Amino acid sequence: MSSGHSIPPRRRSPAAPPFQDGPVRVAANVPPLRRATTALARRFHQICTTIVSESLAEADLTPLEFGVLAYLNPRDGEPGIDQNGLAVRLGIERSHVSMLVEALGARGLLDRHVNGEDRRARVLRLTRKGGALYNRVLPGNVAANDRVLAPLASRERKLLHELLIRVIEHNAEYARPGIKRRRRATRPAAADGPRSSLE
C-alpha cells in the first residue's frame, strides 16, 4: 500500500564501519563480517564443507561419511570401535551413526559384526573396498583442507589448529549432541506481534 517513500535512501556503503568491536576489515569487495565468534565459526565451517565436499564428490561421500572412514581406517584410525564409540568421536547421535553406517554398509564400504564380548555392540571395520576408497580419496581431502588454510603461513596454520583444539577439548561437554535445543514455540504465525507493513 505505502509507496515506500518514508524510507531513507539505501545505505549499501555506510559511512561508519559496522561492528566496531573487532579488528578492521581488509579485502575490498568483501562485505562487513560480523566479529561474533559464532558468526566466524559458521563462515569458517561453511568454507570447509564447501571445499571439502568438492574433493569428496567424485567418491560420492559427504564430509561426515568421510569422517567415518577416517576413524575406521587401519593406518591412523581405530578399526574395531563400536557405533557408540564412533558417535562420541564424531560428536553425533547414536541414531545418526546408525543411519550413516547403514548407508556405508549398503555400499560395501564397511562391515558390522556383533561383538562376541557384548552382543549388544556392533564392531565396525572397513572392508577392503572401503579401505581402498579411503586411500584413494585421502590425498585430495588433505589438499582440500590445506587449501582452506592457504592464506595462512605454516606457523599460523599450526597455531589455528592448536587454538581450535583447545577450545574444543575444553568445551567437550558442548561438543556433543544430546544438549536439548531450544524448543521452538510452535508459533501460529504472527502470534506475537503486529504484521510488518509491506506495501
Next chain:
Amino acid sequence: MSSGHSIPPRRRSPAAPPFQDGPVRVAANVPPLRRATTALARRFHQICTTIVSESLAEADLTPLEFGVLAYLNPRDGEPGIDQNGLAVRLGIERSHVSMLVEALGARGLLDRHVNGEDRRARVLRLTRKGGALYNRVLPGNVAANDRVLAPLASRERKLLHELLIRVIEHNAEYARPGIKRRRRATRPAAADGPRSSLE
C-alpha cells in the same frame, strides 16, 4: 549369520595414538579428535551453536535470526540494507533470507519497505520491538560467545579471531552459497557393493 567370532577384542583405548599428524591430546576422558581442519571446524561450530542457542532460547531466536537483528541494529549495524545485501553478509541464499525475514516480520521484529529508488528491492529495518529485543538479548549473547573462548587467554582469543577472519576473507568465494554441492548419485540402496555381513 556369523557369531562375530572372527573379530578381535574391542580396542577402545588403542595403543598407538590415532591421527599422528596433529599435536598430542590433552584432556583425559576426551576421545581422539581428528586433526583435519574440517573436522575441527565442525566441532567448533557445534560448540558455538549449542552455547549460543541456549542464550537465545528465551527470545525464541536461532543464531541466524539473531544475526539478522545484529546486521540491522541501528547502533552497530546497517539498517536499510535490502535482502540481497543481507544475504551476502550472512553468507546465505536470497531464498533463505526471504524465509528468515518473513518469519521475523511476522513476529513484528522488522519491517520491509519497498525501496523508492528501485521498486524491486525490499529495504529492511528493525521495528522498535525488534530493536528492543536485540538490546535485551545482546548481553547474554556476548557472554555466550565469550564462554566459548573461555579456555583461551585474551591475547589468544584475539589471535583466533584474526586468523579466522583472514581465512574467511581470503576464501570469500567459498564463504557463500551458490556453489553447487555434490549431486548425490541417487543410489538405489546397495547398488554399488555387496551387502555387509551382519549376523
Next chain:
DNA sequence: TATTGTTATACTCTATAACTATA
C-alpha cells in the same frame, strides 16, 4: 534397570529451480 543399536519422525540450515515484478 541400564545400555547398544534401530526405526520413525521432525526440525534447522541451506540449496536449486521456477516463478513474478521490476529495471
Next chain:
DNA sequence: TATAGTTATAGAGTATAACAATA
C-alpha cells in the same frame, strides 16, 4: 535480459522418542 524477491521442494545434518535385544 538481468535483477530482487517469493515459493516450492529437497537434501544434509542432526535431534527426540519409542522400541528391541542384551547386559
